[in-house]
Amino acid sequence: MKCEMCHQVEAETVVHKTIEGEILELFVCQECARRESRRDVPHPPLPHDNGEDGVSAVPLMGMILDAAFEIVGKSINREETACPVCGISRGEYRKRSRLGCPACYEAFSKDLEAAISDLHRATQHTGKTPEKAKAAWQRQQLLNALDDAVKGQRYEEAIILRDQLGKLGGDESAKGRLAP
Amino acid sequence: MRMTPDVDASARRTKTVSAGDIAMSCRVRLARNLSDERFPDWATECDRERVFAKVRAALETEKTGATLEPVASFDAQHLEMLREAHLISKDLLEHAAGGGIARLEKSQVCMMVNEEDHLRIQGFSFGLDMQTAWQRADQLDTLLERQLNYAWSPRFGYLTACPSNVGTGLRASAMVHLLGLRLLGELEAVVRGLERMRLLVRGIGGEGSEAAGQIYQISNMDALGVSEETIVQRVARISGEVVRQEHNARVRLVQEMPLVLMDCLARSLSVLQNARLLSTVEALEFLSAMRLGAALGFFTRLKVFDIDKLILLMQPGHMQQGMKTSLMSEERDEVRAGFLSRKLAHVKLKG
Numbered sequence A: 001m002k003c004e005m006c007h008q009v010e011a012e013t014v015v016h017k018t019i020e021g022e023i024l025e026l027f028v029c030q031e032c033a034r035r036e037s038r039r040d041v042p043h044p045p046l047p048h049d050n051g052e053d054g055v056s057a058v059p060l061m062g063m064i065l066d067a068a069f070e071i072v073g074k075s076i077n078r079e080e081t082a083c084p085v086c087g088i089s090r091g092e093y094r095k096r097s098r099l100g101c102p103a104c105y106e107a108f109s110k111d112l113e114a115a116i117s118d119l120h121r122a123t124q125h126t127g128k129t130p131e132k133a134k135a136a137w138q139r140q141q142l143l144n145a146l147d148d149a150v151k152g153q154r155y156e157e158a159i160i161l162r163d164q165l166g167k168l169g170g171d172e173s174a175k176g177r178l179a180p
Numbered sequence B: 001m002r003m004t005p006d007v008d009a010s011a012r013r014t015k016t017v018s019a020g021d022i023a024m025s026c027r028v029r030l031a032r033n034l035s036d037e038r039f040p041d042w043a044t045e046c047d048r049e050r051v052f053a054k055v056r057a058a059l060e061t062e063k064t065g066a067t068l069e070p071v072a073s074f075d076a077q078h079l080e081m082l083r084e085a086h087l088i089s090k091d092l093l094e095h096a097a098g099g100g101i102a103r104l105e106k107s108q109v110c111m112m113v114n115e116e117d118h119l120r121i122q123g124f125s126f127g128l129d130m131q132t133a134w135q136r137a138d139q140l141d142t143l144l145e146r147q148l149n150y151a152w153s154p155r156f157g158y159l160t161a162c163p164s165n166v167g168t169g170l171r172a173s174a175m176v177h178l179l180g181l182r183l184l185g186e187l188e189a190v191v192r193g194l195e196r197m198r199l200l201v202r203g204i205g206g207e208g209s210e211a212a213g214q215i216y217q218i219s220n221m222d223a224l225g226v227s228e229e230t231i232v233q234r235v236a237r238i239s240g241e242v243v244r245q246e247h248n249a250r251v252r253l254v255q256e257m258p259l260v261l262m263d264c265l266a267r268s269l270s271v272l273q274n275a276r277l278l279s280t281v282e283a284l285e286f287l288s289a290m291r292l293g294a295a296l297g298f299f300t301r302l303k304v305f306d307i308d309k310l311i312l313l314m315q316p317g318h319m320q321q322g323m324k325t326s327l328m329s330e331e332r333d334e335v336r337a338g339f340l341s342r343k344l345a346h347v348k349l350k351g
């Protein structure tokens, strides 16, 4: 499989990366692994660092062990995550380094957030906006909110959302959602 | 665009190298996908055929003037020729079901359907005229987005099969011939500098070999968080800087090591005129030297464009098409050597 950071060359090794308190395991090429290790080294605060020679290897090793064991525990659960639309699991997508469908971006958002920020040094699109796709996206957001409101029996909110959907026009599927 | 060389008069006696002599061509590619479909790699044949049909309908409704044909309807040789001209990719040929090639009449636009993404819209132009290449791709994309439900989110922009293309889905690339920098041993430093500026440098040309003929493609790494215009301008600007460096390298070659340069040109011409067997990669190496010599005006009756044509025509697909027959690999090497020696028989090294 291809490196999950640069997506250019074959992955040869594994690195661990902490994102929002969660440790992710990434298959990467040697070059990215080196870059990642350089980036990580200065960060961990060493509790027993007492001066010039005090950078002892022992606490560092302890941290690495902690991190490694934590991943072993987590990776089992992570494999089960699958995209609800195309059914592709995290493991499958990583093996081929291709996502299954557009909805995978939601399903694997945690992993992708890190990968995307590494690949592009950015996480927010600033460019062309296709009007039709934008309207479809807005409608979908409202539909999701409407579903939530109905399930939570927040009918006043639901009515407001339904009216907003009505203004967007186009899709008829918003009607009937309020029927019990 | 003419380069203004900042060198002394002795170098000015050699022909002024124009940007087009170094920057061969450029392209802007847009990756697009349909929102309710699996990406091609994970799609069934049936899914892929459906995507093909949707795209064909959209092209017709918008009266784009484009013709979309299934990959399967082309013969193998023509597909090979399209690949040799870098109009389509190997990837497209590998999964043929639902794969399609569209071209826009009277415009340098070629679109692949069901390659890595549902759509790969490519606009082309000469030299470093990336703005034109971008406008060409953008125009077709703008027509298609009125018909097709593109996969797009406000956060990540255009959603692509590989996260490395997400955002604008845009890759702007320039094809440049950097033999001068290579001969002076300065190419590596230039490539490293480009990578620091987040530009990707890839050799094209030979199969497997890194950069046969010292032809490279320079393109953007980042597709998210920057506007299309910014990416296009940036790649064009920095590629222009590389072209300037290559130009200076050529001027220095002429000034500082004229004998080495002339020897290299004479040997290349001699091999191409006299060899009996030439592989594609080998021929490309010698044609690359000829290209540099032609740009410097060292050959009689030989233009850079003539060499560019030969580079294309001596590729296996093009050659077999010219012969109207298919050949074994050894036969091809023989035919290629004969072809090149005929085409270059009249060429002489000046002085």
Ligand SMILES: [Zn+2]
Pocket: A003, A004, A005, A006, A007, A008, A009, A028, A029, A030, A031, A032, A033
């Ligand atoms: Zn990598």
Ligand SMILES: [Zn+2]
Pocket: A083, A084, A085, A086, A087, A088, A099, A100, A101, A102, A103, A104, A105, A107
């Ligand atoms: Zn999916």
